[in-house]
Amino acid sequence: MLSLGHPVPTDRERIVQLFFLGFLAVTAYELYRLVLPFLAPIAWGLLLAFMVHPVQVEVARLVRSRSLAAALLGVAVGLLVVAPALWLSGRLVSEASALYGRVAALAGAAGMQAVHERVLHEPHVAALVRRLAERGYDLDAALPRVAMEVAQLASDFAVKNLAGVARNAVRFVVDLGIALLVFFYALRDGDTYAATLRALTPLHEEDTAAVFESLRATLSAVMRGLILSAVLQGATVGLGLLATGVPYWAFLATLAMVCGLLPVGGTALVWLPAAGWLAWTAGWAVALALAAWCTLAVVVIDNVVKPLAMGRGSGLPTVALFFGIAGGLVAYGPLGLFAGPAIVSVLIALLRVFRRTYGREGGAGSRPAAADEA
Numbered sequence: 156m157l158s159l160g161h162p163v164p165t166d167r168e169r170i171v172q173l174f175f176l177g178f179l180a181v182t183a184y185e186l187y188r189l190v191l192p193f194l195a196p197i198a199w200g201l202l203l204a205f206m207v208h209p210v211q212v213e214v215a216r217l218v219r220s221r222s223l224a225a226a227l228l229g230v231a232v233g234l235l236v237v238a239p240a241l242w243l244s245g246r247l248v249s250e251a252s253a254l255y256g257r258v259a260a261l262a263g264a265a266g267m268q269a270v271h272e273r274v275l276h277e278p279h280v281a282a283l284v285r286r287l288a289e290r291g292y293d294l295d296a297a298l299p300r301v302a303m304e305v306a307q308l309a310s311d312f313a314v315k316n317l318a319g320v321a322r323n324a325v326r327f328v329v330d331l332g333i334a335l336l337v338f339f340y341a342l343r344d345g346d347t348y349a350a351t352l353r354a355l356t357p358l359h360e361e362d363t364a365a366v367f368e369s370l371r372a373t374l375s376a377v378m379r380g381l382i383l384s385a386v387l388q389g390a391t392v393g394l395g396l397l398a399t400g401v402p403y404w405a406f407l408a409t410l411a412m413v414c415g416l417l418p419v420g421g422t423a424l425v426w427l428p429a430a431g432w433l434a435w436t437a438g439w440a441v442a443l444a445l446a447a448w449c450t451l452a453v454v455v456i457d458n459v460v461k462p463l464a465m466g467r468g469s470g471l472p473t474v475a476l477f478f479g480i481a482g483g484l485v486a487y488g489p490l491g492l493f494a495g496p497a498i499v500s501v502l503i504a505l506l507r508v509f510r511r512t513y514g515r516e517g518g519a520g521s522r523p524a525a526a527d528e529a
Contacts, residue, residue, distance in 0.1 A: 196330040198490050200337030203232065204345055206378055211342045225342035233335050362508040366501060372470060373500035377493055380465035384456050385415035388422045391452035399445045400437065401429045422453055475499050
């Protein structure tokens with residue numbers, strides 16, 4: 156008979172297990188707090204490594220060194236990211252300076268008078284001015300004052316946000332360095348990390364393989380759909396800009412392709428200002444033609460090409476993929492483009508495992524043979 160002063164071994168083991176799990180949870184939470192400020196660049200580095208992993212395998216086979224292959228790909232990706240970013244930044248600064256000069260000229264007395272005369276001589280605007288004058292509203296006198304106030308507000312906004320732009324530039328450089336660091340180690344040791352994670356998963360091997368394969372297929376399909384749709388949108392917007400005579404159309408097409416990856420705004424951030432410029436310089440007909448072409452292209456690509464490219468490889472229903480992306484954007488921001496579908500795919504894979512193990516498909520005795528022998 157056991158003494159009251161000595162606990163039963165099973166109780167002691169339970170206490171040890173509870174202590175261990177609680178300590179593990181606290182440590183994991185503190186680790187999460189440590190990496191939280193860098194979570195976004197870490198996630199982007201991992202996603203980038205996932206995309207480049209097939210190339211890493213071939214390069215490692217050629218150079219016979221995983222570290223050297225990862226370093227070479229890290230330098231290549233860094234150049235592919237940094238060089239276009241610097242080029243785009245330089246072009247944007249140059250174009251912004253030219254635009255600022257034109258706006259400053261327009262904001263002057265002569266420029267405002269020219270804008271004032273041109274606007275008021277538009278047939279529709281002239282009719283509106285006459286109707287407002289009949290009701291006691293002198294738009295002819297109010298327009299220059301409103302324009303000057305808008306210019307002053309824009310100038311004040313630019314001055315106030317210069318510090319924020321500088322901070323964002325520094326943060327971008329830091330985040331890029333972290334992402335490239337994570338990218339290198341994920342490429343070099345990613346297979347080891349994945350094997351360790353699979354070994355820690357308390358599922359049967361075939362179930363673990365099914366979950367990881369579902370996650371891999373979903374992420375690959377989402378990346379393929381996003382990149383394909385962005386390239387197609389940039390190309391179609393570039394064709395529209397070229398056909399309508401917009402200057403710097405190649406640069407704007409590249410910028411539209413980059414904007415096509417954004418969850419909000421998209422290519423409209425490029426072609427809407429271009430359409431406004433055309434309305435001012437070439438007339439409303441050309442501007443409306445460009446807007447109609449870009450809108451039709453974006454609608455077709457977003458609603459036909461992108462779902463087909465994403466859904467065909469992921470194996471997810473289209474509605475599940477849609478809500479995964481939409482909900483992911485709301486919950487996680489830009490990373491939700493990948494996190495949302497990944498969560499949906501893992502949940503569906505786990506439900507399939509549950510049905511196979513405990514549902515009618517497998518029954519209570521689908522896995523027991525090994526358990527009974529143990």
